[in-house]
Amino acid sequence: xxxxxxxxxxxxxxxxxxxxxxxxxxxxxxxxxxxxxxxxxxxxxxxxxxxxxxxxxxxxxxxxxxxxxxxxxxxxxxxxxxxxxxxxxxxxxxxxxxxxxxxxxxxxxxxxxxxxxxxxxxxxxxxxxxxxxxxxxxxxxxxxxxxxxxxxxxxxxxxxxxxxxxxxxxxxxxxxxxxxxxxxxxxxxxxxxxxxxxxxxxxxxxxxxxxxxxxxxxxxxxxxxxxxxxxxxxxxxxxxxxxxxxxxxxxxxxxxxxxxxxxxxxxxxxxxxxxxxxxxxxxxxxxxxxxxxxxxxxxxxxxxxxxxxxxxxxxxxxxxxxxxxxxxxxxxxxxxxxxxxxxxxxxxxxxxxxxxxxxxxxxxxxxxxxxxxxxxxxxxxxxxxxxxxxxxxxxxxxxxxxxxxxxx
Numbered sequence: 001x002x003x004x005x006x007x008x009x010x011x012x013x014x015x016x017x018x019x020x021x022x023x024x025x026x027x028x029x030x031x032x033x034x035x036x037x038x039x040x041x042x043x044x045x046x047x048x049x050x051x052x053x054x055x056x057x058x059x060x061x062x063x064x065x066x067x068x069x070x071x072x073x074x075x076x077x078x079x080x081x082x083x084x085x086x087x088x089x090x091x092x093x094x095x096x097x098x099x100x101x102x103x104x105x106x107x108x109x110x111x112x113x114x115x116x117x118x119x120x121x122x123x124x125x126x127x128x129x130x131x132x133x134x135x136x137x138x139x140x141x142x143x144x145x146x147x148x149x150x151x152x153x154x155x156x157x158x159x160x161x162x163x164x165x166x167x168x169x170x171x172x173x174x175x176x177x178x179x180x181x182x183x184x185x186x187x188x189x190x191x192x193x194x195x196x197x198x199x200x201x202x203x204x205x206x207x208x209x210x211x212x213x214x215x216x217x218x219x220x221x222x223x224x225x226x227x228x229x230x231x232x233x234x235x236x237x238x239x240x241x242x243x244x245x246x247x248x249x250x251x252x253x254x255x256x257x258x259x260x261x262x263x264x265x266x267x268x269x270x271x272x273x274x275x276x277x278x279x280x281x282x283x284x285x286x287x288x289x290x291x292x293x294x295x296x297x298x299x300x301x302x303x304x305x306x307x308x309x310x311x312x313x314x315x316x317x318x319x320x321x322x323x324x325x326x327x328x329x330x331x332x333x334x335x336x337x338x339x340x341x342x343x344x345x346x347x348x349x350x351x352x353x354x355x356x357x358x359x360x361x362x363x364x365x366x367x368x369x370x371x372x373x374x375x376x377x378x379x380x381x382x383x384x385x386x387x388x389x390x391x392x393x394x395x396x397x398x399x400x401x402x403x404x405x406x407x408x
Contacts, residue, residue, distance in 0.1 A: 012046065022052060022053050022056060024056070027058055027059045027060070028056075028057070028058045028059040029058055030052070030053070030056050030064075031043075031047055031052065032044065032047045032048070032052040032053070032054065032056070032064050033056070033058060033062075033063075033064045033067065035047060036064045036067045036068050036071075036073070036076055036080075037067050037071075039071065039073065041073075041075060041076060044076050044079060045079065048079055048080075048083050052083075054080045054083035054084060054085035055084065055085060055086050063085065063086065064080055064085065065077065065080045065081070065085040065086070068080060135150055135151065135152055135157065135160075135161065136150075136151055137149065137150050137151075138151075139195060140192075142180065142181065142192055145180075145195075146195040146197070147180055147192050147193065147194065147195050148192075148193050148194065148195045148196070149190050149191070149192060150164075150190065150191040150192075150193055151188070151189075151190045151191075152188070152189075155187055155188065158187065158188065158189065161189060161191060162189065163262075164191070164261065164262045165179055165182055165189075165191055167234075167239055167262035168193075168262055170237055170239060171233055171234050171237055171239055171262070172233075172237075173229070173230055173233035173234065175226045175227075175229045175230035175233060175257075175258060175259060176230050176233065176234070176258060176259050176260075176262065177193050177194050177196075177250065177258045177259065177260040177262075178193060178194045178255075178258075179191060179192070179193055180192040180193060180194070193260075194250075194252065194255045194258060195252070195255075196250035196251060196252040196255055196258065196260075197252050197253055197254070198215055198218075198250075198251035198252050198253060199250070199251060200246065200247045200248070200249060200250050200251065201218075201223065201246040201247070201249035201250075201251060201257075201302070201305075202245075202246035202247045202249075202305070202311070204218055204251055205246065205305055205306070205309045205310075206309075208309050209309040209310065215251070215253075218251055218257060220306040220307070221369070221373045222257060223249065223257055223302075223306060224303060224306060224369060225366075225369055225373070226249075226256075226257040226258070226259070227244075227249065227257075227259065227299055227302060228299065228362060228365045228366045228369055229362075229366060230258075230259040231244075231292070231295050231296070231299060231362035231365075232362040232363055232365075232366050234262075234295075234362075235292040235295070235361070235362050235363075236363075239262075240290055240291060240292055240294070240295055241259065241262060241295050241298075242290050242294070242295070243261055243279075244259070244279060244295050244298035244299065244302070245278075245279040245298060245301070245302070246279075246302050246305050248260050248261040249302070277324050277327070278301065278311075278312040278313060278323075278327070278334075279297075279298040279301045279302070279312065280294075280297075280298070280327070281293065281294040281297035281298070281356065282297075282327060282328050282329070282330045282354055283356055285324065285327060285328040286328055291356060292361065292362065293356035293357070293359045294356065295362070296351050296359045296360065296361070296362065296365070297351060297352060297356070297359060299351055299362075299365070300347075300348050300350075300351025300352040300359075301334055301352070303336075303344070303347065303348050303351065304333075304334035304335065304336050304348060305334075307336045307337055307340055307344070307348075308335065308336060308337055312334040313332070313334055313335075315335055316332065330354035333349075333352045334352070336348055341372075343368070343372055344372075347360075347365070347368055351365070
């Protein structure tokens with residue numbers, strides 16, 4: 001009651017006599033939430049000083065941080081983030097005009113409101129975003145199916161999102177993330193894509209390395225086969241991925257293994273982090289234009305990850321600048337294990353050739369894998385393995401909806 005009425009002195013008195021600062025009423029409204037929603041900055045500061053829990057939410061799943069962001073209360077947002085508020089918490093599920101149900105996170109609400117200052121603040125907090133092109137991906141439900149909603153954080157990043165939509169549609173590959181639908185807002189579009197519930201390949205390999213992996217079925221033959229065929233489908237249509245790496249290979253118990261993030265054409269080299277450059281071909285680091293051969297180089301790096309479970313160059317103790325310079329000069333390559341089959345080592349070596357002309361095409365890689373793994377049992381999640389099927393065509397959704405339209 002004291003918080004609702006804004007009586008700071010009364011709240012101080014109650015705290016002095018051991019009142020529970022996290023006590024909530026029937027709809028789970030805490031004193032902190034009430035103070036934030038009423039804009040009482042002094043009371044917010046007092047409650048946080050006495051360790052009020054910034055992560056608690058109302059019974060409707062609204063958090064104090066989301067409330068502050070919707071009110072554009074910068075000073076309170078800063079205090080809540082410092083108090084360890086959960087910036088990844090999704091608020092109440094709402095049915096949007098486009099027919100998609102989702103709960104906004106701090107970042108998506110700020111982005112949709114055009115609050116650039118708050119967006120930058122959340123990104124600097126290190127929770128989301130990478131490189132020069134920043135997207136946010138939310139889980140949602142569309143036509144009764146779990147999907148992912150991908151949005152650009154700022155209008156400057158919109159061209160990359162549209163480029164990805166065009167690449168997915170043009171590639172039309174079962175090995176590439178599917179575009180289920182997209183909104184028709186020209187300045188702030190949203191893509192509806194497959195929801196991949198098992199994260200990315202790099203995360204999967206990290207859990208295998210740590211001995212904590214609980215997911216089976218994503219074997220080296222399976223993943224390599226999918227990646228090679230994804231590149232084959234893209235390259236045959238004149239497309240280049242440009243940003244292939246293990247973080248961009250997504251896994252799912254229903255959608256299986258798929259390549260994602262095809263908007264890399266708009267990712268400038270100068271905006272990429274050192275970690276992202278580890279999959280970049282030497283000629284690209286030297287300033288040459290990208291090509292299918294650069295995708296093949298990245299594929300070779302991923303093969304070393306599948307073999308060792310380690311991140312590229314894990315066994316080298318070079319500083320980031322020296323490492324990048326060595327990659328550019330072609331004097332180092334990611335290592336593979338000594339127990340790898342000879343044909344696998346030869347494939348990796350050819351994919352990582354310094355001269356892009358000496359690297360095999362995606363078609364050649366598929367032929368090599370098919371020859372070597374013809375007798376390997378068909379993986380549960382394989383779309384076609386190891387021989388293509390004429391019946392295996394991509395089929396998009398066929399329904400329409402106001403604001404959001406399906407991609408056929």
